[in-house]
Amino acid sequence: MLNVQLLKKRINFVTIASLLFSKGVVFSLIVNYLPQPSQRATTTMSGLESYVNNTVSIITADGRNFVGTLKGFDQTVNIILDESHERVYSMTAGIEQVVLGLHIIRGDNVAIIGQLDESVDSKLDFSSIRGMPLEPVGCIFHPKGKSIICTVFRSCQSKNLQLTLGGLQNKQKMPLDAYDLYSELWRTVVINGQLEQLTAALKGCSTDSEIIRYIRQVVDEHGMLEFIKPKGDGKDESKAIACRKRGNECFHPKVRKYVKAVEHYNESIALAEANSETLAIAYANRSAVCFELQEYEACLENIRLARQNPYPENLLGKLAKREAECQNKLQSNGGAEVSEIREPKLSYKPNPSIPHVSDCLELKEDSQFGRYLVTNRNLSAGDVVIVEKPFSRLLAAQLRYLNCDYCHQDVFLSLIPCESCSFTMFCSEDCRKKANEGYHSVECPIIKDMHFLFTKVILMALRTTTMAISTFGGNLDELRLHIESIDESNLHPFKLDWTGISPQEVYSTIHVLATNQKQRTPGDLTQRAIYAIVMSEVLFGKSQRLNELCGDNESHRDLVRQLIFRHAQTAPVNMHSLMYMDYAPDADEEQFRQESLGCGSFPILSMINHSCAPNLVRVTLSSGCVAALINRPVKKGGQLFDNYGYHHCLDALTDRQSGLRAQYSFKCECEACRKNYPLYFSLKRIELPPNVVHPINNDEFERLREHDMQTALNKMPDYCRFINTFGGQYPCYDVSSVQEALLRCFQVIFATQTRKLKYKDLSSL
Numbered sequence: 203m204l205n206v207q208l209l210k211k212r213i214n215f216v217t218i219a220s221l222l223f224s225k226g227v228v229f230s231l232i233v234n235y236l237p238q239p240s241q242r243a244t245t246t247m248s249g250l251e252s253y254v255n256n257t258v259s260i261i262t263a264d265g266r267n268f269v270g271t272l273k274g275f276d277q278t279v280n281i282i283l284d285e286s287h288e289r290v291y292s293m294t295a296g297i298e299q300v301v302l303g304l305h306i307i308r309g310d311n312v313a314i315i316g317q318l319d320e321s322v323d324s325k326l327d328f329s330s331i332r333g334m335p336l337e338p339v340g341c342i343f344h345p346k347g348k349s350i351i352c353t354v355f356r357s358c359q360s361k362n363l364q365l366t367l368g369g370l371q372n373k374q375k376m377p378l379d380a381y382d383l384y385s386e387l388w389r390t391v392v393i394n395g396q397l398e399q400l401t402a403a404l405k406g407c408s409t410d411s412e413i414i415r416y417i418r419q420v421v422d423e424h425g426m427l428e429f430i431k432p433k434g435d436g437k438d439e440s441k442a443i444a445c446r447k448r449g450n451e452c453f454h455p456k457v458r459k460y461v462k463a464v465e466h467y468n469e470s471i472a473l474a475e476a477n478s479e480t481l482a483i484a485y486a487n488r489s490a491v492c493f494e495l496q497e498y499e500a501c502l503e504n505i506r507l508a509r510q511n512p513y514p515e516n517l518l519g520k521l522a523k524r525e526a527e528c529q530n531k532l533q534s535n536g537g538a539e540v541s542e543i544r545e546p547k548l549s550y551k552p553n554p555s556i557p558h559v560s561d562c563l564e565l566k567e568d569s570q571f572g573r574y575l576v577t578n579r580n581l582s583a584g585d586v587v588i589v590e591k592p593f594s595r596l597l598a599a600q601l602r603y604l605n606c607d608y609c610h611q612d613v614f615l616s617l618i619p620c621e622s623c624s625f626t627m628f629c630s631e632d633c634r635k636k637a638n639e640g641y642h643s644v645e646c647p648i649i650k651d652m653h654f655l656f657t658k659v660i661l662m663a664l665r666t667t668t669m670a671i672s673t674f675g676g677n678l679d680e681l682r683l684h685i686e687s688i689d690e691s692n693l694h695p696f697k698l699d700w701t702g703i704s705p706q707e708v709y710s711t712i713h714v715l716a717t718n719q720k721q722r723t724p725g726d727l728t729q730r731a732i733y734a735i736v737m738s739e740v741l742f743g744k745s746q747r748l749n750e751l752c753g754d755n756e757s758h759r760d761l762v763r764q765l766i767f768r769h770a771q772t773a774p775v776n777m778h779s780l781m782y783m784d785y786a787p788d789a790d791e792e793q794f795r796q797e798s799l800g801c802g803s804f805p806i807l808s809m810i811n812h813s814c815a816p817n818l819v820r821v822t823l824s825s826g827c828v829a830a831l832i833n834r835p836v837k838k839g840g841q842l843f844d845n846y847g848y849h850h851c852l853d854a855l856t857d858r859q860s861g862l863r864a865q866y867s868f869k870c871e872c873e874a875c876r877k878n879y880p881l882y883f884s885l886k887r888i889e890l891p892p893n894v895v896h897p898i899n900n901d902e903f904e905r906l907r908e909h910d911m912q913t914a915l916n917k918m919p920d921y922c923r924f925i926n927t928f929g930g931q932y933p934c935y936d937v938s939s940v941q942e943a944l945l946r947c948f949q950v951i952f953a954t955q956t957r958k959l960k961y962k963d964l965s966s967l
């Protein structure tokens with residue numbers, strides 16, 4: 203009934219669309235609950251097209267084997283199989299084939315896809331084949347999906363890590379990343395029969411420092427670090443000129459892709475040497491775009507920046523003419539219109555000690571859930587219970603030439619560059635200064651390499667560590683003493699008074715977030731220790747600022763490694779994605795969609811546990827805060843539940859359970875898992891009383907999809923009322939679909955929106 207258009211934008215094949223339409227899938231659910239794209243393997247999958255409608259065999263990261271007809275996939279390798287089954291291997295019985303029918307496999311879980319040779323396959327006697335069940339290969343955090351494929355397919359069984367790494371480097375024709383190093387080391391350990399020894403050694407380590415030291419020995423034994431070759435970063439005139447040319451192509455009157463043009467000019471600005479003609483021309487060209495976008499104030503500012511640099515004399519007249527035209531326009535247009543930003547307010551009195559949290563929330567702890575939040579009053583759909591700002595945050599790399607690295611605002615017409623690196627831009631001198639004082643002075647020389655070497659989850663470990671260091675004014679002794687004074691078993695954010703809290707105390711609440719270290723396998727711990735070793739080596743090798751802070755003190759370096767190691771464990775478990783609503787008119791009919799803005803660490807939101815049938819959603823606000831909004835009634839005494847990317851409407855029970863166990867180390871026993879709630883297209887419909895009209899009306903929903911604020915404001919109370927009245931009948935199609943519509947209202951009213959939208963009539967987007 204709702205949202206069928208959304209389907210087309212995720213999956214480009216009409217065949218899949220018709221398949222799922224017929225089953226009534228609401229695709230925005232998929233959009234909203236699948237993990238963020240950067241969390242998933244984003245392999246280029248053009249080769250996959252040839253497999254469509256053929257039988258394929260897929261090995262997933264959690265070690266399962268699915269066979270079925272490939273019906274389609276999207277750019278993040280979410281796969282749709284039809285007539286599928288799972289092959290379960292065992293050493294004591296033949297291969298079991300569990301029939302699944304239509305089955306969706308999430309992109310982040312796909313390790314290998316290959317076409318099945320049916321002529322060979324059909325001759326196999328499955329009952330007589332024995333095979334070891336596959337081990338999880340853990341691709342969830344791999345940045346590009348490439349190594350998994352290399353790792354599993356590689357026939358080379360060399361016991362010498364240097365040989366395999368060298369071979370891999372030649373084969374990939376590009377530098378290795380940190381995951382490559384880990385996966386090759388792990389394979390070598392297994393081939394050499396050293397797994398037991400390594401496991402025993404890790405078990406014998408009683409501190410993080412000992413784990414890192416032991417893994418460092420293994421890394422050094424194999425000479426692994428020489429394969430990490432950071433390229434460094436810096437200004438580059440020829441690249442700056444090339445970017446400007448790309449900008450000019452987009453600016454051409456027949457193309458008029460103005461936002462794209464600005465993105466290229468911004469890259470040119472970031473790459474240009476300070477006080478260069480290239481820099482001046484890039485600013486001047488950006489001023490031309492501003493003029494076309496009728497942003498006259500910004501145009502004047504860009505003209506000023508161009509003139510501050512050696513702009514070619516023979517072109518100065520052109521600038522002066524543009525300047526005069528701008529001034530005329532400004533005089534005749536009056537002041538610029540200011541768009542209203544709506545910030546949700548807490549629905550109940552704030553907690554006197556934690557003003558960003560409603561006073562009805564309490565923190566509890568038990569052996570099943572660890573720490574968790576409960577409400578001491580009934581909550582209703584639409585209630586706002588938390589509005590929290592992040593301690594540390596990281597901008598998505600693909601937005602680096604559109605958004606400010608510090609405040610994340612997409613003020614792309616007025617970004618200024620970092621004075622040293624080519625990877626970071628800011629919206630103002632103020633943000634540039636704050637970023638440098640906070641994290642950037644340490645990260646500046648290595649941030650570009652870090653984005654190549656690590657995924658964003660692991661980069662959050664870096665950012666949280668650099669923020670921790672700056673929180674203590676760079677004084678590593680003080681930071682160490684502070685950490686040593688924390689009683690981890692007894693500290694949580696509800697124990698602190700946030701009204702006058704110091705940044706150091708805020709860091710304490712981040713420091714004690716769950717690491718799940720006890721549940722981590724030796725392979726997992728090795729992986730994270732390698733990340734900490736590689737990251738700190740690159741930092742110590744290139745970051746002058748960090749070397750100044752550490753001096754000759756080896757214990758300072760040790761502290762940095764330990765913090766990165768710790769946050770490489772806390773980040774994947776606790777970090778939250780920051781999202782914005784993008785506008786992409788040619789991405790099929792669904793013009794607005796949630797995209798990744800980055801990620802952040804949050805002391806209070808991190809206390810919320812998961813359910814596959816959650817009762818709240820998170821929305822990233824323009825202020826950079828994240829709000830928790832209730833989307834299903836919660837009774838007094840009930841626990842608040844977030845969704846960690848595994849929703850019963852979208853994922854089958856076994857997929858959810860294995861995914862949550864692999865990523866978050868717990869066995870989910872939520873209501874949806876206990877009662878095996880159906881997938882969305884199998885949900886029952888409820889019979890509404892004759893006086894109740896279903897609140898989703900197609901015309902209004904269409905306007906919501908177009909992000910019409912008035913419709914969102916009008917419909918939100920209706921949707922909340924419906925959910926609050928019929929929420930007791932969950933799970934049912936009616937409540938789930940209205941929850942989706944309510945989420946869209948939250949997004950229209952409160953979520954960070956792209957500024958591009960403002961230019962939809964002036965520019966091709």
Ligand SMILES: C[S@@+](CC[C@H](N)C(=O)[O-])C[C@H]1O[C@@H](n2cnc3c(N)ncnc32)[C@H](O)[C@@H]1O
Nearest residue numbers: 570571572573716776808809810811812866868
């Ligand atoms: C973001 S933290 C949530 C707060 C956590 N309970 C704590 O004590 O810090 C995520 C971790 O909490 C635990 N967790 C989350 N949801 C859970 C659930 N439904 N049942 C049991 N444990 C859960 C898992 O250990 C998971 O890795």
